[in-house]
Amino acid sequence: MKNLFKKIGALLVAAVMVLSMCTAVFADGNANVVIKLKDFENAQKVEYMQIIQKDESTTSGWAFMNGAGKCFTDALKLADSSDAQQKVIWGLIQFQNDTVVLPNGVTAATVTAADIDLALSKVAGLPGFTELTDKTKTKIEVNKAGIYAIKAEEEGYTYKTATAYVGFGEPYPALASTEVAAKKSSTSVDKTTADEDHVVAIGDIVTYTIEAHVPFIDAANTENRTFTITDKITGADYYLTGTDSVSSVKMEGTNDQVGSIVVDPKDATKFTVNLNRLVASKDNPNAGKKITVTYTAKVNALTVENKAGSHVANIEYGANNVPVKVFTGEITLTKYGDNKENNVLASAEFEVYKDNATTPLKFKQQENGNYRYAPDAKDATTTVITNGEGKIVVEGLDVGSYHFKETKAPTGYSINTDGKTIELTQTGVATAIIKNSDKLNDTKLNSLPATGGMGTYLFTIIGVVVMAGAAGAFFISRRKGSEE
Template sequence: MKNLFKKIGALLVAAVMVLSMCTAVFAEGPTAQIRIKNAGTNATFDYLQVIVPDTHKETGWAFATPAIAEKYKTVFNEQDDQTIIKKMIVLESANTKYEGTEPATTGQIENALEAVLGDSSIMGAATRAATAPITVTSAGVYAIKGTEDGYAYSAMAAYIAFKEYNITTGVPSNLENKEIEAKKTPTKIEKTSDDSDKVVEIGRQVTYTVTGTVPYLPSTQERFYKIKDTIKGASYNVETEGAHKNELKVAVKIGDTSYERYVSVSKDGSSFELDLSEFVKTNDNANKTITITYGATVTDTYVGNTVVAGDGNNWSKPNYGSKTEELFTGRISITKTGESKEVLEGAGFKVYKEETKNNETVKKYAKFDNNKLAGWTTNEAEATEITTGADGTVTISGLDLGTYKFKEVTAPRGYSINTNDASGTIALTTGKEKAESADDIVATNATMSDTKLNSLPSTGGMGTYLFTIIGVVVMAGAAGAFFISRRKGSEE
């Protein structure tokens, strides 16, 4: 029995050794590299073999799976796998035994690749996040999807051919490396406004500028390029009359050429979509700088404006960048107190700022809607009066940087109007050149103190009594003098 176990053990050891040797041999099979030019150092690639060698087929090639074949059949509008592959072979090399076969088009091939790479069920079997160069172990066609921060890649394909054959067996012994060039578009997009410090006031007209890159698009059946803009806290400056009434004028510049376009805004006025597909019918404009500008008017205390270039629904229609430009408004308060620092409710103020033009200082008085800025006027009578609450304070918002003055026009009951106007200032935090959030805006708030009214005589009070007593005394003295003078006269 011991000898039996020894024999079995020896056989198992031998089997393991043979398998180990076979594994080493199998691992040394032919390989090839797919080198990708123009790919970033941080780029990664998902890849999938779509066409494989098959000696049982007329062309010697076959689609890797029925699902992949269906994608090609749909794009080529052809039901026979081998006919599709023949067309692709003829496109690659006109001098083949398939002369007379209509060649495939680049567009058909790119459309089919996009269909494959855009199908998540097919891509479930793909090799993920490989780096270039990609090492493969089989001849055929590989579909490749590139991913890199800041760029959108178009679909790529690499054909790996048999390079050498065993002259004895005729079996391929080596594969041919392939070099392809990545087609990619920067997805960085910039959005700026003409207010460099990012602090505005309600009613300010702002010009926005969007800068991006025209994408390189494969020869897909649907070539389009759209830019969508969304805004809150502001309204687009649509035309108010003429042929383009209620439309937004957008200036477009591609490379050195300028265009003018008008677009409709959404019903709620919060967005518009600019269709630039006319500029990507070919790739003549690919990777050129594109700039668009348009205007809007601030309507609230915060403005958020976001632009998105591209579709973004799936990888084959990617986002070519997005950016949000934020604008902020300032706020400032005035607190009213009495002589003993008690807070005073009911003090009314009108707010103004002073502007100097042509050596002349002009006062511009503020209009408010629920204490938010609603406009300016040079007529004080048209200005809005704001009133302190129970805490003696009133706060106004929607303001730009600068100095604001408070003129008291209504004093609290029992107090007199202070004729010395108070002032406050809105500024950026020390060291900041532009606001990145509302916290970067600080206010030096205004304060004002009132005095009580001077006392006046009360009707029926001590003042009346005093005058009455004095009158009675005077009248009594006069009567006494009269009677004394009469008595003296009668004695004489």
């Protein structure tokens, strides 16, 4: 009896050892491993779902799950079946490694990157995704081998549905951690101006830069693959040809022009850059690449405002962008007399010179009486005149030093030959028209004798005395001559 128990005990031990070995062979890895996430940390939401699992009953050893198989067969235009899904999996294996030799009797579907993107766009719409609870958005912990689909949402970005393959490491059947990087494209449209302080003068040529990114367009979208960049400007004219003009549309990775700026023939304050060809392929080969649009505009008003945006598959982006604004400067000079600031003087005439230039600036008077800088106007004048309040307001100026040279004083006053120099300065970025003001005094002319007045008699008396003295001297000299 003891020998029988010994034999049964030995059999049990052997069975446990066999089961342990089988468990090692068929285990799916019950210890958690990590899918490391890169560039997902700013996403508001990250979700994941396993779409391929290990299945040793299939020819590939893998099988689709959670409805993902039909997404792939539909993308490849195959009738959905277990056999078709196996062909897709073998196609995915060969897509990843084209040196893989298929087993006898096995065929693989031909799979392209566009097919995978199309299938994953369909997968993204399936139920069953789990929201990641890791607030750092840096890892997903899983305990089964296979492929996981990962999708994310972030304001201002579109994410391409990513996949992560969790395979077996050493010793088998331990699972190996893996890493997946987010492929996302910014939907923001950023616009800047080369004028750092945002202060300009009328007639200045200002350079603007728009930055956007080629979007990821769902591979399932075959009817509306469009991408345009738009711009709207007020207070300036687009200046795309001519001296110092710029009109450039570049994509990172190439020095070639990838598009052109086309001003709306019905509204000269708008332009469009058509970049449809960059998103025409379902492979999305350009997705995420930065587009830089650089152009020039000529200032024609006191304030310039413009805003850029983009349209992707008929969806507008950048509508809430803050417009880029640039501003001009304004100077007010008040003329007064007799050192009395309340004694303002009208009709004083001046010329205005900037930064010690020898040529005066040209202006056009506006309906409100202000003089607006007009460097290109043929009917502009270099003379500015004080109004009934003794003021001259000149506008449309850039930062700098402006000297007011008086060329004609009001009646009864003398020209102040010193003139007045007034500075326009700006610290930081301007948020409004910059202004400065100052005053200039004139003095009255010295009084001159009036015709027929007392001064006339004085001059007459002096003249008679001088003449009498001269006559006396003449007669004395004659007399002395005759005596000799």
